[in-house]
Structures are given as structure tokens and as C-alpha cells.
Amino acid sequence: MSEPSVPYPEVSEPRVPYPQASAEHLAAGPEVRDSVIGATIAFDARREQAYSEIDIEAWRDWAGAVKGHALTHLDAYLEQAETRLREHGATVHWARDAEEACAIVGRIARDSDARKCVKSKSMLSEEIELNPYLESQGIEVLETDLGEYILQLLGQPPSHIVGPAIHCSLADVQKIFHERLDTPSDASPEDLAAAARAALRSAFLEADLGISGGNFLVAETGSVVLVENEGNIRLTTSLPPVHVALVGIEKVIPRWSDIGPFLELTSRAATGQALGMFASVLQGPAGDEGHGPESMHVVLVDNGRTRALADPRMWESLKCVRCGACLNTCPVYRQTGGHPYGWVYSGPIGSILAPSLLGMAEARDLPFASTLCGACADVCPVRIPIPELLLEWRRRMVAADLTPSSEAAALRAFSAAAVRPGLFHGAGRAFRILPTRGPLSLGRRMLPMLGSWERGRSALTPNRPTFLEDPEGDS
Amino acid sequence: MATCLANQFFAEALRDCVRVLNAQGCAVSVPRTQTCCGQPAFNAGHAKEALQIARHTARVFQQSDYVVTPSGSCAAMVKKHYHDLGGGESEWRDTALELGKRTFELSEFLVDVLDVTSLGDGLEGRRLVLHPGCHGLRDLGLQRQAVRLLERAGAKILPWEADRECCGFGGLFAAKLAPVSLAMADRKLDTLPRTGVTLTSMDAGCLLQLGGRIRQRNLETRVVHLASLFAEAAGVRA
Numbered sequence: 001m002s003e004p005s006v007p008y009p010e011v012s013e014p015r016v017p018y019p020q021a022s023a024e025h026l027a028a029g030p031e032v033r034d035s036v037i038g039a040t041i042a043f044d045a046r047r048e049q050a051y052s053e054i055d056i057e058a059w060r061d062w063a064g065a066v067k068g069h070a071l072t073h074l075d076a077y078l079e080q081a082e083t084r085l086r087e088h089g090a091t092v093h094w095a096r097d098a099e100e101a102c103a104i105v106g107r108i109a110r111d112s113d114a115r116k117c118v119k120s121k122s123m124l125s126e127e128i129e130l131n132p133y134l135e136s137q138g139i140e141v142l143e144t145d146l147g148e149y150i151l152q153l154l155g156q157p158p159s160h161i162v163g164p165a166i167h168c169s170l171a172d173v174q175k176i177f178h179e180r181l182d183t184p185s186d187a188s189p190e191d192l193a194a195a196a197r198a199a200l201r202s203a204f205l206e207a208d209l210g211i212s213g214g215n216f217l218v219a220e221t222g223s224v225v226l227v228e229n230e231g232n233i234r235l236t237t238s239l240p241p242v243h244v245a246l247v248g249i250e251k252v253i254p255r256w257s258d259i260g261p262f263l264e265l266t267s268r269a270a271t272g273q274a275l276g277m278f279a280s281v282l283q284g285p286a287g288d289e290g291h292g293p294e295s296m297h298v299v300l301v302d303n304g305r306t307r308a309l310a311d312p313r314m315w316e317s318l319k320c321v322r323c324g325a326c327l328n329t330c331p332v333y334r335q336t337g338g339h340p341y342g343w344v345y346s347g348p349i350g351s352i353l354a355p356s357l358l359g360m361a362e363a364r365d366l367p368f369a370s371t372l373c374g375a376c377a378d379v380c381p382v383r384i385p386i387p388e389l390l391l392e393w394r395r396r397m398v399a400a401d402l403t404p405s406s407e408a409a410a411l412r413a414f415s416a417a418a419v420r421p422g423l424f425h426g427a428g429r430a431f432r433i434l435p436t437r438g439p440l441s442l443g444r445r446m447l448p449m450l451g452s453w454e455r456g457r458s459a460l461t462p463n464r465p466t467f468l469e470d471p472e473g474d475s
Numbered sequence: 476m477a478t479c480l481a482n483q484f485f486a487e488a489l490r491d492c493v494r495v496l497n498a499q500g501c502a503v504s505v506p507r508t509q510t511c512c513g514q515p516a517f518n519a520g521h522a523k524e525a526l527q528i529a530r531h532t533a534r535v536f537q538q539s540d541y542v543v544t545p546s547g548s549c550a551a552m553v554k555k556h557y558h559d560l561g562g563g564e565s566e567w568r569d570t571a572l573e574l575g576k577r578t579f580e581l582s583e584f585l586v587d588v589l590d591v592t593s594l595g596d597g598l599e600g601r602r603l604v605l606h607p608g609c610h611g612l613r614d615l616g617l618q619r620q621a622v623r624l625l626e627r628a629g630a631k632i633l634p635w636e637a638d639r640e641c642c643g644f645g646g647l648f649a650a651k652l653a654p655v656s657l658a659m660a661d662r663k664l665d666t667l668p669r670t671g672v673t674l675t676s677m678d679a680g681c682l683l684q685l686g687g688r689i690r691q692r693n694l695e696t697r698v699v700h701l702a703s704l705f706a707e708a709a710g711v712r713a
Contacts, residue, residue, distance in 0.1 A: 023654045033658060331641040335658040369652065371645025371659075372518055373609035394520030403520065407647070415516045415524030418479075419531045421508040428483055452650040456657045457687030463486035467477050471505040473490040473713055 008304070008359035009098060017365035021340035032167045036159075036337040039166040043328040046272025047379065054268070063265050064383035067319035070219075070253050071309060077219035077252045078300065084222025088284030090296040098128035101301045105130060105211065105244055106137050108297050112242045114139060114208035118200075120228070120236040121145035122213030123161055123322060124246045124301060126344040127357075130211070141211075142203045144232040146196055153180050159338035161345065162270045162324035167337040200232065210240035210293065214247035215266065215321070217298075221256045223283045224298060227263050227276040234278050243293040245282065249300050250309075250318040262321070269323035269381040308356035313392050317352045319382040326376035326386060332369060341366065348376040352389040355396075364402040367393035410449065425468065432462045476536065476544035476553075476578070479511040480679040481700070487713075488679075488700035492545045492581055494711040495702065499589055503543075509535045512549040517556060518646050526560040530567070533557075533574050541588070542578040545702040547611015547677045550580040555614045580611055580677055581702055586620035592627065594708040599629035602671055603704070606663070606685065608678035609641050621677065621701055628708030637666040644684035660688040664696070673697040675704050 016024075026033065070077055082092045095101035109117065117134060119125065119141055131141050143152040147165035151158060153176045158164030165173075173192055178185040181195045212233055216225040224245045226233050237243045253262060259281075267273045286292035309315045327333045327347035338346030343363070345353050351370060354363035367390045376386040397403050417424040453460065477489050493503045513528030532553070536542045544550050554575040561567030585591040603625060611617035622632055643649065643659025650656075663685060667674070674689075674696050676682050686698035706712040 019652050022652060026654045026658055037662065331643070331659050331662070332652075332655055334662070335655050367520075368648070369655075371609070371641045371643065371648045371656075373641035373645070374613040375609070375639075375641065378613065391518070391520070394518070395522050396520075398520040398522075407519070407651075408521075411516055411519050411521050412524060414511075415513075415521060415528055418510040418513065418516075418528045421510055424479075424510040428479075432483075449647065449650040452653045453687075456653060456691060457684070458690035460484065460683070460687070462483045465486070467482045467486040467489035468505065468507055468509070470486075471490065471493060473487065 007097075008362070009357075011362060015342035015362065016340075018340055018342065018369040019365060021342055022336045022369075025336050025340045031169055032337050033335055035167055035169050037334050039163060040328040040334050043163070043271065043324070044379075047269055047325055047328065048272075050268035050272040050274065051379075053274075059261070059265055060381055060383050063262065063381055064319060066253060066258055066262075067321075067382050068316070071250065071315060071318055073254075074249065074252065074309065077254055078249060080219040081217050081222050081252055082300070084220070085283065085298055086222075088222055089287065090222070090284045090298055093297060093299045095299055095301045095303070097303050098301075101128045101246065101299055101303065102130055102133040104297075104299050105246070106133065106139075108242065108244055109134065109137070109139050109209055112208060112295070114242065116203070116207050117141045117209040117211060118144050118203055118207040118236050118240060119148075119211040120213070120226075120233040121148050121164065122211065122246055123158070123344055124213050124248050125211065126158060128246075128301065128303060130246070139209075142200070142207075144200050144204070144236055145228075146193065146230060146232075149196055149200065150176065153177075157339070157344065159346065160324055160327055161322050161347075161349075167339065204235045204239050207240040209242045209244065210236040210238075211244045211246065212237050214245045214251055214298075216259060216262055217247050217252045218256055218259055219252050219254050221283060223256070223259070223281050225259055225263065226280045226282070227267060227278070228280075229271070229273075229277040231278055234280055237280060237282055238292045241294045242297070243282070243285075243295070244297045244299060246299050246301060249302055249305050250320075265381050266321050266323050269321070269325040269379070304357040308353070311356065314352065314356050314389060316384050317349070317356065317389060319384050320349050320353070321382060323381055325379040325381065329375045329379045330370075331373060331375065332371065341369065348386045348390070349384070352384075352386055352393065355393050360393075360396065360400060360402060364397055367397060368403075425466075428462070428466065432464055476512070476532075476542050476546075476549060477505065477509060478544055478546045478549045478679060480683065481545060484683055485679045485700050488545060488702045491700070491706035491712060492543070492702040494713075495581070495585070495594065495705045495709055496543065498594075498709050498711050499585065499591060501589075504539070506535045512552045514549060514552045515646050517552065517560070522560060526567075529553075529557050529560050529571065533570055536574065536577075539577065541584065542574070543581055543584045544578070545581040545677055545700065546679060547580045547608040547615060547617050548680065550578055550583070551610035551614035553578045580615065580617055581705070582620040582624060582677060583615065583617055585705070586623060591624070594624055594628055594705055595710050596627075596629045597708045597710045598625060598704065601630040601673060601704075602633055602668075603630045604633050604635045604638065604667060604672055604674050605701075606638060606642060606674060606676040606678075606681055608676055608681050611677055612639060617677065624708065625675075625704060628704075630704070630708075633668065633672060635666065637663045642681045642684050644678075644680045646680065649684055656684070657688065660684055664688060664692070664694060667696060670695050673699055673704075675699050675701050677701040
């Protein structure tokens with residue numbers, strides 16, 4: 001691997017590693033687990049149904065190949081997209097990292113005297129921590145996606161790429177809306193949505209600036225394409241006089257004819273719909289006769305992506321279309337939701353992106369937050385080989401000495417014994433005579449892995465004799 | 476191939492495996508120098524060590540016509556991962572691929588190689604749930620073989636909402652991320668019928684995880700290794 005061209009982001013507050021964060025999270029009570037399991041299983045079932053309606057394996061082959069082509073010709077397609085967008089009258093900005101991206105948005109806001117800003121769901125805006133930056137500049141930001149709006153009231157980050165508030169229960173929402181919007185404490189989901197709608201509607205009309213993300217950027221036509229179900233993206237990108245779209249450089253696809261299938265495949269993977277309720281195609285300001293913003297800015301953000309692209313194995317993780325299907329199907333994610341991962345992108349895809357984008361040391365625990373069960377690889381619409389990449393990160397962590405030293409030593413000892421049958425089976429016998437109960441069981445409990453195993457499971461009781469000591473069973 | 480976990484914790488299931496194979500007319504030899512397939516090291520990112528163990532395993536089973544193992548995940552390790560362990564070394568790659576072609580999980584060997592359609596009818600009236608195990612299921616496509624033999628033996632395989640979900644074992648994962656691992660086991664167990672059902676799997680690791688949790692929670696579900704059910708089906712259990 002070559003030296004990173006862009007420095008890794010500076011760490012203001014180190015992440016709490018997943019093992020510790022997930023343990024605390026689960027100990028706090030069953031509510032989040034119940035909410036997340038319910039929501040992810042429903043999402044996953046809808047996805048499975050939606051996949052079964054099409055020749056999904058052929059679609060996945062196609063989508064993975066198009067993304068692979070786009071990423072391996074990214075320079076040309078990005079310049080093509082930039083040229084087209086400029087022809088349409090949009091302003092294109094390039095941001096090397098989060099700081100530059102935030103500064104660009106801040107400058108656009110200042111130049112247009114914007115004080116109030118509405119924002120639609122954008123994981124990239126979370127990645128670059130745009131909201132705190134804008135607020136520090138005296139600019140008010142209101143989240144307009146219902147889930148993000150709930151989280152903004154709660155002061156929490158999103159816990160899922162597509163359903164940012166899936167960790168919240170109805171009671172959580174009733175409580176915070178009762179406190180902040182004065183709805184009855186037992187308001188129905190419909191009444192809660194109506195209250196949010198009323199609060200947001202006036203904000204849309206007053207906003208000076210609308211900020212969105214971008215699901216796809218079509219190089220051929222210079223189109224920022226967004227898909228959604230609530231209609232807030234449509235309003236965010238068309239009502240305020242200025243629109244800023246934050247787009248990761250990996251979002252580019254080559255041809256206009258690619259967009260239909262990609263929107264459909266992403267919708268099927270994300271929510272099990274044949275298509276989200278609204279698809280918006282944005283390629284410049286309103287001009288003289290049309291509706292829409294007076295000016296449109298597209299901020300193309302790198303923030304570590306070119307470094308991932310230069311990595312001969314990890315570049316494939318940039319194919320991700322942020323559908324969240326791997327989160328929904330992941331049995332690990334389902335137990336904890338996204339927060340214990342400690343980063344904006346959680347679940348399997350987050351665990352392979354984090355070491356690329358945050359640096360290996362900062363994300364050392366995440367590639368191990370998986371049983372390598374392979375469910376994610378089965379559902380990824382662009383065929384990212386997530387388990388293989390998790391394993392590759394694990395190998396790199398070991399090579400860089402970034403795994404706990406006791407664990408590495410234990411594995412080396414195990415492996416050394418495993419090529420010496422006498423030693424290996426002798427160690428098995430030694431383990432067998434450690435008592436499971438009584439004062440002498442201390443030796444057993446001091447084996448850290450074993451102690452951890454036996455909190456929550458019955459004690460391991462090895463057979464005597466083992467099979468290899470007596471294959472016939474006649475002693 | 477006994478596998479290190481089954482050797483220690485499911486010795487009788489391994490003997491049942493031998494009995495089932497004998498009943499099908501196979502001569503079974505059990506090399507005493509076998510140890511582990513290398514999966515713990517491989518999954519933890521210790522690739523060099525995994526290769527050394529894989530080389531040892533390949534030497535141990537050099538002479539066997541077939542290598543049969545009552546474990547989907549160890550079979551998957553040999554068949555799907557061994558050949559990539561040597562970096563670009565072609566000699567190892569050839570050795571590993573050749574070994575992989577001779578290696579089968581027990582139910583796979585019985586159905587796909589020996590063409591067994593029925594082992595016997597010794598499971599009449601048994602109510603089972605099958606946990607196919609992730610690596611057997613996803614790397615090797617194992618599930619239908621076991622279902623077929625169990626059903627032919629008279630067992631009823633109950634539908635199980637969480638049958639294809641991971642049990643939370645994952646080797647070191649179970650110890651390193653114990654609370655998550657236990658929550659995963661509970662998700663599997665909480666979707667089972669309360670009484671009168673036997674849980675089976677072709678993987679000792681999964682059975683240790685689920686069985687250990689079942690005993691800890693005092694649930695009534697019985698846990699039996701698939702090889703032992705096959706022996707029961709064939710009427711060859713000791």
C-alpha cells in the first residue's frame with residue numbers, strides 16, 4: 001500500500017470500540033434491540049420479495065459491473081459530469097476532505113446571506129459533520145426527513161443508512177414530540193407525522209438554502225438523481241432559492257440509460273419497493289421559465305475515497321449504493337443497531353469502509369464485528385464481497401499489530417500446536433482436567449476466552465475419551 | 476476429518492459418523508495426527524499460521540480417497556479457502572484444490588457422492604429443527620441434503636423463522652463479543668417452539684453455542700448432532 005495522499009481525519013473524540021459499546025448498549029435494556037430486530041426483519045423480508053420478482057442475479061452482475069467500470073474510469077466520468085453540470089448552469093465544487101466540504105457549504109451560505117437552511121437526508125453530510133459546522137457559523141439547519149427530524153429533536157446521530165431512526169420506538173417519538181411539538185403523549189403515528197409535516201412546511205417556505213445529498217450522478221447528462229418516499233427532498237431541492245447537493249465522488253454512473261435500472265435495483269434492495277415514491281433528477285438552476293432554485297451547487301467530496309480507490313482490494317467497497325440491505329440482513333447489526341459501531345456508516349459495509357476512510361488504527365475493532373456468516377454478500381445489489389474484505393482487513397490488522405496482543409499470542413500458540421499433533425492433543429487433555437466447579441475452577445476461569453464464553457453459556461464439558469483417543473467407542 | 480471441536484465435545488457424534496459411513500459400505504480410517512483445519516487462525520486474520528495448519532491437514536489426508544467431515548464450516552474452509560492461503564504459490568494451490576475436490580461434509584457425501592436416498596426409518600415421529608450453519612449453507616449450499624435424509628427417515632422438519640440466521644458462534648467472536656453473540660443465540664432460540672423439538676446441525680461450533688445457551692436458560696429443547704440423527708435413522712447408534 002502506498003502512503004495515503006490525504007491525511008486521515010483528525011480524531012476529536014476517539015471511538016468507543018464496538019465490543020465495549022455493544023456490551024453497554026445491550027446491557028441498557030431490550031428496547032433498542034426489539035425495535036431494530038423488528039424493523040430490519042421487515043425490511044429484509046420486503047427486499048427478499050422484491051428480489052424474487054426480477055432476475056436478481058443478472059441485475060446484480062450488471063450493477064456490479066457498471067459500478068466497477070465507473071470506478072475504474074472515475075477521473076473521466078467525474079470531469080464529464082462536471083462539464084455537463086456547468087453547461088446547465090450549476091456550480092461545481094471539489095472538496096478534498098470534510099473540512100473543505102464544510103467550508104464550501106459555509107461560503108455558499110454566506111454569499112447568499114442564508115440564515116435558515118433545510119436539509120434532506122444525506123449520510124455524506126453526517127460523515128463530514130456539516131450540521132455542527134453550519135451551526136457554529138450561525139446558520140440554522142433543520143432536518144426534513146422524518147427520521148432525521150426525530151433524531152435532531154432527540155440530539156442523536158442516525159443508526160441506519162436508510163432508516164436513520166429505526167432504533168426508536170413509537171413511545172420514544174411520542175415522548176419527544178409531546179415535549180417539543182406539544183402533541184398528546186399517546187398521539188398516533190399519523191398524528192405524529194402530521195405534526196412534523198406542519199412544523200416542516202413553514203420551514204420549507206422560510207428557508208434560504210436547501211441542502212441535499214445525491215444517490216447518483218449521471219456523467220453523460222450531468223444529473224444529480226435522488227430517490228425518496230416522503231417528498232421532502234423534492235421540496236428541499238426546489239423551494240429555497242439556493243440548492244447545494246453534496247455528492248461523494250464514487251456516486252458517478254456513466255450513462256443516462258443506467259439510471260432507471262439503478263433506481264429500481266436500489267429501491268428493491270433498500271425498501272423492497274419497485275421504485276421509491278419520488279425520484280428527482282436535478283441538473284441545474286431553474287433558469288428563466290422553470291420552477292426551482294435560482295442557483296444550484298454540486299459539491300463533489302473525496303474525504304478519503306481516492307485513497308480507498310487506490311487500494312487493490314478495498315476499492316470495491318466504493319461500489320456501495322447505500323441501500324442498507326447488508327445492515328438489514330446482518331445478524332450482528334440486528335442485535336445492536338448502528339450506534340455502537342461509533343461511525344456514520346454502520347453494519348457490514350461500515351466495517352469495511354471505516355478502515356479506509358478513518359484509518360486502520362481508528363477502526364481496528366470493526367472488521368472483527370462480524371461472524372463472517374456471509375448473509376451480507378448474498379444481498380448486496382452490487383456484489384461487494386464484504387466477508388472477503390472483512391477478512392482482508394483482519395489480515396492487515398494482524399500484520400500491522402493492531403489486534404489485542406493477548407489474542408494474537410493465543411492464536412499463534414494454538415496454531416503452533418495445531419501442526420504438532422502430540423502437543424495439540426496433549427493441550428486438549430490438559431484443558432479437560434481443569435475442574436468446572438469449586439475453588440480449583442479458578443485456573444479455568446482465568447483463561448480469558450473461556451471465562452468470557454462461560455458467562456452466559458453452560459460450562460464446556462469435553463468428552464473423555466475424545467474421539468481420536470477412542471474412535472470405536474469401546475474403551 | 477474429525478474437526479477439533481467435535482473431537483473434544485461431540486466424540487459420540489463422530490463415532491456415529493463412522494457407523495453411518497460403515498453402514499453404507501465405506502471403510503473409514505481415522506488419522507490420529509489430524510488436529511484442526513486452521514479456521515480459527517484464518518478467521519482471525521492469521522493467514523500464515525492458517526497456511527501452516529492447512530499444509531499439515533493436507534499431508535494427513537494425502538492418501539484418502541475421500542475426506543468426510545461432519546462439519547459444514549470445516550469442509551467449507553478446506554474447499555473454499557485453502558487454495559488462496561499460499562498467496563500465488565501454484566504448487567500449494569494445486570494441492571489444496573485437489574484436496575478440496577475429495578473433501579465433503581457428511582450429508583453432502585451421503586447424498587451427492589454416494590447417492591443415498593434413505594438411511595433407514597429410525598426417526599419416525601421426531602420433530603426437528605435444522606440449523607444448517609452459515610458456511611455450509613452459503614459456501615457449499617448445504618441444507619437440502621440433510622433435510623432429505625431426515626425426512627426420509629420419518630422426521631418432521633418444522634419451519635423455523637430464524638433457521639438461516641447465524642447462531643452467533645463465529646469462533647472467537649463468541650468470546651470477544653459475548654453479549655452480541657448471546658443475543659444472536661437468543662434470537663434463534665426465541666423463535667423455536669417451546670417444547671417437544673430437537674435442534675440439530677452439522678456444526679459442532681453452532682451446537683456448542685446454541686446448546687450452551689439452551690442449558691444456561693433451562694430450555695427444554697434437545698440438541699443432537701446431525702451425524703447422531705443419521706445413525707439413529709440408520710439404526711446403528713450404540
